[in-house]
Amino acid sequence: MATYDTTNQPPPFENINLYTANPSLTRAVAAFGGAAGGAALKAYGEWAGSAATIASGRLANANPPRLIGVDQRGNRRDEVMFHPAYHGFMAHGFAHGVHCSGYAPGGGPAGDGAQVVRSARINMLSQVEAGHVCPLTMTHAAIPALADEAAGTPAAERWLSRIFSREYDARLAPAATKTGVSLGMGMTENQGGTDVRANDTSARKAGDAYVIDGQKWFMSAPMCDAFLVLAQAQGRLTCFILPRFDEDGRRNGLEFQRLKDKLGNRSNASSEVVFNSARAFRLGEEGRGVQTIIKMVTQTRLDCATSAAGIAYQALAQAIYHARYRHVFQKALVDQPLMQSVLGDMALDVMAATAAATRLAASFDRAAANEAEAAYRRILTPAIKYWVCKLAPRIAVEAMECLGGNGYIEDFPLALIYREAPLNGIWEGPGNVMALDLLRAAFREPEAVEAVIGGLVTATNGHAAARQAAADIAAALKAGEGQARLAAERLALLAAFAAMVEADDPFAEAFAQSRLGGKYAASYGAAAEGHAEALIDAVMPPV
Numbered sequence: 001m002a003t004y005d006t007t008n009q010p011p012p013f014e015n016i017n018l019y020t021a022n023p024s025l026t027r028a029v030a031a032f033g034g035a036a037g038g039a040a041l042k043a044y045g046e047w048a049g050s051a052a053t054i055a056s057g058r059l060a061n062a063n064p065p066r067l068i069g070v071d072q073r074g075n076r077r078d079e080v081m082f083h084p085a086y087h088g089f090m091a092h093g094f095a096h097g098v099h100c101s102g103y104a105p106g107g108g109p110a111g112d113g114a115q116v117v118r119s120a121r122i123n124m125l126s127q128v129e130a131g132h133v134c135p136l137t138m139t140h141a142a143i144p145a146l147a148d149e150a151a152g153t154p155a156a157e158r159w160l161s162r163i164f165s166r167e168y169d170a171r172l173a174p175a176a177t178k179t180g181v182s183l184g185m186g187m188t189e190n191q192g193g194t195d196v197r198a199n200d201t202s203a204r205k206a207g208d209a210y211v212i213d214g215q216k217w218f219m220s221a222p223m224c225d226a227f228l229v230l231a232q233a234q235g236r237l238t239c240f241i242l243p244r245f246d247e248d249g250r251r252n253g254l255e256f257q258r259l260k261d262k263l264g265n266r267s268n269a270s271s272e273v274v275f276n277s278a279r280a281f282r283l284g285e286e287g288r289g290v291q292t293i294i295k296m297v298t299q300t301r302l303d304c305a306t307s308a309a310g311i312a313y314q315a316l317a318q319a320i321y322h323a324r325y326r327h328v329f330q331k332a333l334v335d336q337p338l339m340q341s342v343l344g345d346m347a348l349d350v351m352a353a354t355a356a357a358t359r360l361a362a363s364f365d366r367a368a369a370n371e372a373e374a375a376y377r378r379i380l381t382p383a384i385k386y387w388v389c390k391l392a393p394r395i396a397v398e399a400m401e402c403l404g405g406n407g408y409i410e411d412f413p414l415a416l417i418y419r420e421a422p423l424n425g426i427w428e429g430p431g432n433v434m435a436l437d438l439l440r441a442a443f444r445e446p447e448a449v450e451a452v453i454g455g456l457v458t459a460t461n462g463h464a465a466a467r468q469a470a471a472d473i474a475a476a477l478k479a480g481e482g483q484a485r486l487a488a489e490r491l492a493l494l495a496a497f498a499a500m501v502e503a504d505d506p507f508a509e510a511f512a513q514s515r516l517g518g519k520y521a522a523s524y525g526a527a528a529e530g531h532a533e534a535l536i537d538a539v540m541p542p543v
């Protein structure tokens with residue numbers, strides 16, 4: 001028997017198709033080359049938004065992984081134990097190719113908008129269980145780095161061919177005995193993360209391999225079968241592939257010190273690791289480690305932006321759902337003019353972020369065959385990662401407030417979303433690093449930057465706000481480091497506007513007017529004037 005009647009509290013937000021309920025995503029996928037994947041994404045959206053999947057995501061986060069460093073007799077185990085819910089997500093991800101589908105076996109583009117379709121999956125996955133996206137992302141991102149070295153490096157060829165299996169094999173066992181493998185990345189050391197040149201992990205040549213000694217302060221997904229790591233070979237930063245097991249089946253010298261106790265992303269393990277005479281194989285030339293691993297990092301940065309767009313969408317969807325149900329002062333919250341302004345203004349950013357991240361994914365599909373798209377990918381990856389990742393925590397905190405007190409309570413989804421939201425902005429290069437990357441591109445290849453910006457203005461049909469933005473970006477880039485964030489943000493806003501125009505988004509004009517010109521306040525609620533209701537229905541149609 002109920003203690004009292006529960007009224008005015010919405011039922012759980014579940015059994016929603018996360019693909020069809022998100023018109024910005026479906027529109028962008030179709031506009032940017034992913035139409036062939038539409039039916040598969042619809043089925044995927046059904047799975048991702050189901051009550052069962054949401055419950056599994058919560059289980060995986062409530063039961064974080066545990067490191068078994070040594071066994072009861074003192075022998076090293078270095079094994080990480082995960083909740084079955086986590087393994088369920090990994091198996092599903094492998095079956096749907098989230099760890100490999102942007103590429104064809106061999107490492108070339110998979111075609112048919114494969115990166116766009118995959119990015120839609122990352123968007124949806126991040127809404128329900130972002131932790132396991134980390135190893136799926138890193139495995140996928142290792143492909144371009146391995147592919148470029150496969151011809152001259154047997155180890156690269158071996159690992160590349162293993163990645164394309166659709167079977168997840170969670171066992172800690174030699175890769176040659178497994179039906180599927182995952183790959184991670186170790187760059188960040190205790191004394192230097194962004195400044196990788198401060199890395200002092202060493203690599204000593206030994207036959208056809210190298211012996212690695214040193215540490216990594218962050219190395220996520222430590223149960224991966226191999227890692228791309230940076231180490232100094234004769235004082236020159238070099239990239240290596242470092243397997244968990246030697247090819248002869250013996251355990252390699254990786255010792256995990258501990259797992260990080262993280263704010264969010266708790267279903268995923270992030271380790272501190274010591275390399276104790278670990279055997280590894282060189283990828284690329286000695287001294288060109290950054291140039292090799294950046295191919296992996298560029299791809300992971302796309303996933304950061306895509307994942308942040310998904311997290312922002314889920315936060316807003318929760319807020320709209322709540323506001324449609326909850327009544328205050330005899331009206332549904334969603335009909336209160338001020339709440340409409342807040343939700344409508346947030347919707348503009350979420351729609352724009354979705355369009356921008358999906359357009360960026362398309363440039364990864366097209367870059368191999370088109371120099372302009374390769375320049376788009378190079379120059380806009382840091383800018384779009386910068387802006388979309390800054391956006392997600394803002395949306396999460398505002399959405400939390402829309403749920404009132406419930407928003408702050410762990411039983412509701414906003415608490416988990418809020419803790420997850422800042423991470424994409426930190427890993428794979430925090431905001432300043434993205435802004436400085438853009439600045440470096442403007443210095444090294446000014447004509448390419450100018451051409452990309454010109455292309456964005458053309459895509460908006462020469463819109464006056466876009467032309468003004470282009471001038472602002474050029475001035476900010478010229479001003480140097482102090483204005484680099486302004487340049488990155490403006491460039492991302494321009495790219496988002498262009499993507500909305502290309503995708504026929506009915507609110508492209510409203511976005512340009514508020515974000516590139518006009519009225520825009522630091523907190524949401526000022527910019528949706530005149531279209532607030534329509535925006536709310538556009539970002540999440542009522543069901």
Ligand SMILES: Cc1cc2nc3c(=O)[nH]c(=O)nc-3n(C[C@H](O)[C@H](O)[C@H](O)COP(=O)(O)OP(=O)(O)OC[C@H]3O[C@@H](n4cnc5c(N)ncnc54)[C@H](O)[C@@H]3O)c2cc1C
Nearest residue numbers: 185186187188193194218219220270427428429430432433
């Ligand atoms: C949960 C989690 C998992 C991770 N997993 C991995 C992993 O698997 N593999 C891996 O290699 N790393 C991993 N990382 C590390 C992550 O990539 C780094 O933390 C990040 O790149 C920043 O490096 P740092 O921590 O050394 O900070 P620092 O490099 O010290 O940066 C600190 C601050 O200084 C700013 N900054 C840096 N340089 C400049 C400059 N020239 N001018 C102005 N500002 C600057 C940065 O923007 C940042 O705000 C993980 C991190 C987290 C939180």
